[in-house]
Amino acid sequence: MEMNYLLKLENICYSVDDSTHLSKGGAKKIILNNISLNLEKGKILGIAGESGSGKTSLAKIIAGINKSYNGEIIYNFSGEWKRTKTNPVQILFQNNGEILNPLRQIESIVEETLRIRHQTKNVESEKEKIFESLNISELVRKKKGYELSGGEQQRAAFARILATNPELLILDEPFSAQDPESQLNLLNLFKKINHEYKITMICIAHNLSILNKLCDEMIILYKGNIVEKSSTQELFSYPKHPYTKFLIKAGNYSLNYEELSATKWKDEENNSTIE
Amino acid sequence: MLDVKIKKIILHERGTLLSEIKFALEPGNISTILGSNGTGKSTLIKSLTGLLDSRFYSVEGSVVFDKEDILSLNYSSLLDIRRNKIKYVFQDSINSFDHLMKFDYYFRRIAKDISEADDLLEYFILPAPHKLFSLYPYEVSGGMAQRISFVLALLAHPQIIILDEPTSGIDSAISNLFLIKLKEFVARKNQLTGEQDHAALLVTHDIMFAQKISDKIAFISEGKLSSFVDTQKFFEAGIDPSLNKFLTAGNSLWK
Numbered sequence: 251m252e253m254n255y256l257l258k259l260e261n262i263c264y265s266v267d268d269s270t271h272l273s274k275g276g277a278k279k280i281i282l283n284n285i286s287l288n289l290e291k292g293k294i295l296g297i298a299g300e301s302g303s304g305k306t307s308l309a310k311i312i313a314g315i316n317k318s319y320n321g322e323i324i325y326n327f328s329g330e331w332k333r334t335k336t337n338p339v340q341i342l343f344q345n346n347g348e349i350l351n352p353l354r355q356i357e358s359i360v361e362e363t364l365r366i367r368h369q370t371k372n373v374e375s376e377k378e379k380i381f382e383s384l385n386i387s388e389l390v391r392k393k394k395g396y397e398l399s400g401g402e403q404q405r406a407a408f409a410r411i412l413a414t415n416p417e418l419l420i421l422d423e424p425f426s427a428q429d430p431e432s433q434l435n436l437l438n439l440f441k442k443i444n445h446e447y448k449i450t451m452i453c454i455a456h457n458l459s460i461l462n463k464l465c466d467e468m469i470i471l472y473k474g475n476i477v478e479k480s481s482t483q484e485l486f487s488y489p490k491h492p493y494t495k496f497l498i499k500a501g502n503y504s505l506n507y508e509e510l511s512a513t514k515w516k517d518e519e520n521n522s523t524i525e
Numbered sequence: 526m527l528d529v530k531i532k533k534i535i536l537h538e539r540g541t542l543l544s545e546i547k548f549a550l551e552p553g554n555i556s557t558i559l560g561s562n563g564t565g566k567s568t569l570i571k572s573l574t575g576l577l578d579s580r581f582y583s584v585e586g587s588v589v590f591d592k593e594d595i596l597s598l599n600y601s602s603l604l605d606i607r608r609n610k611i612k613y614v615f616q617d618s619i620n621s622f623d624h625l626m627k628f629d630y631y632f633r634r635i636a637k638d639i640s641e642a643d644d645l646l647e648y649f650i651l652p653a654p655h656k657l658f659s660l661y662p663y664e665v666s667g668g669m670a671q672r673i674s675f676v677l678a679l680l681a682h683p684q685i686i687i688l689d690e691p692t693s694g695i696d697s698a699i700s701n702l703f704l705i706k707l708k709e710f711v712a713r714k715n716q717l718t719g720e721q722d723h724a725a726l727l728v729t730h731d732i733m734f735a736q737k738i739s740d741k742i743a744f745i746s747e748g749k750l751s752s753f754v755d756t757q758k759f760f761e762a763g764i765d766p767s768l769n770k771f772l773t774a775g776n777s778l779w780k
Binding site: 300301399400426427428429430431432433434437456457458459460463496497500501502503504505506507510 | 560561562563666668690693694695696697698700701702704705730732733734737738770771774775777778779
């Protein structure tokens with residue numbers, strides 16, 4: 251059981267110097283406060299919370315992009331990746347259009363990634379498998395970055411990520427700005443990839459109802475703190491923390507003004523500031 | 526209040542994007558155009574006050590407001606309508622601002638009564654005027670810019686507010702605030718006649734938001750706009766196959 255985890259966070263704290271116009275200068279602003287969690291291999295973890303709750307900061311710390319935190323992260327990767335130049339943690343960002351090279355064919359982007367990862371063996375068959383599982387047609391494979399629609403861009407970026415053979419995939423707000431049909435397609439795609447490639451996933455979103463459909467476990471972040479952590483089923487059937495209840499109700503657009511203004515969940519400036 | 530009869534919207538490079546767009550906005554109502562990405566929703570709302578670049582687009586038809594066809598007005602009357610009568614809140618509101626002009630400039634220029642700003646900014650959980658006004662647009666987040674843009678639209682005391690995807694990219698709680706404020710807006714009455722004379726038009730792909738906020742909904746797909754029907758009826762009907770597909774996807778996500 252103990253070795254079944256992929257990732258362990260122990261008391262992760264992260265703060266920044268707060269010198270914006272919006273607050274007093276010179277103070278420290280806490281972005282993440284004592285975050286601890288275990289993520290089991292093969293599971294999908296959902297992280298929900300409003301803008302500014304620390305979702306993306308946490309993702310960047312887990313991915314190793316941001317190293318200026320306190321606390322401990324223990325990874326339990328298989329080891330294959332140690333021989334390669336790719337990172338076992340990959341992030342699928344929101345704005346894929348700006349990330350893909352507009353002047354390169356998708357096929358060549360994916361091919362290059364496969365070659366970077368390992369010696370030239372099996373490139374063709376792996377490429378084929380990736381394109382097939384993402385439903386990327388022959389026609390789209392030949393397209394260049396600038397020729398892709400929003401949905402195609404997202405799948406192309408996803409193909410490149412699969413080519414790195416990640417062990418942990420972080421999805422950063424993949425559903426926002428997508429219409430319902432694309433959201434449903436993506437949802438099914440993530441489940442399929444989780445299953446077929448056995449990739450552990452973390453999905454960040456402010457839309458709770460989609461996380462309900464995708465994730466095994468959930469954490470709710472509020473101003474850098476985990477206010478609730480449980481299985482998805484339990485979280486949605488028996489939400490405990492008032493903020494979780496608030497978020498669920500907000501997601502159904504059923505809050506009235508009293509509930510909105512009565513909550514303490516407003517952006518009280520400097521609330522999380524320490525002197 | 527706004528009587529739209531657009532025969533065609535043509536993108537010169539590609540041909541006809543939308544045709545036979547007919548609808549009217551009624552006072553006291555929130556009307557919503559629901560549809561997937563890429564169906565021309567934003568193009569449609571931009572065409573209503575001549576915001577499409579005429580080098581690339583042509584619009585055939587009429588949009589009648591206050592007994593005048595907006596599409597054939599001279600430039601200064603058009604500006605007057607855009608400034609005082611019909612306000613937009615765009616999805617990428619941040620790009621509606623010149624990044625080198627402080628918010629002070631926008632509030633003083635647009636607001637009919639600047640003292641109303643305090644309450645509205647507080648309502649939308651934005652910094653107080655003395656803080657916000659000294660910021661440049663590049664200093665706020667995309668979600669904040671969208672809220673600021675909505676506050677500015679309200680401060681201009683328009684008769685019609687048009688919103689493009691008000692829920693994408695912002696938190697659900699903030700969307701709730703939009704919903705409540707927009708309902709208040711359309712319920713306003715003319716001080717002289719005592720009759721309702723405000724309306725709102727939304728375009729969105731957020732089915733649940735549309736269901737909660739709208740009095741009437743129309744569906745846009747494949748270059749055509751269905752007629753507006755009462756919200757309840759819209760979700761009962763469902764004869765159109767592409768509408769069914771759209772609603773089914775939404776249902777399996779949320780139910």
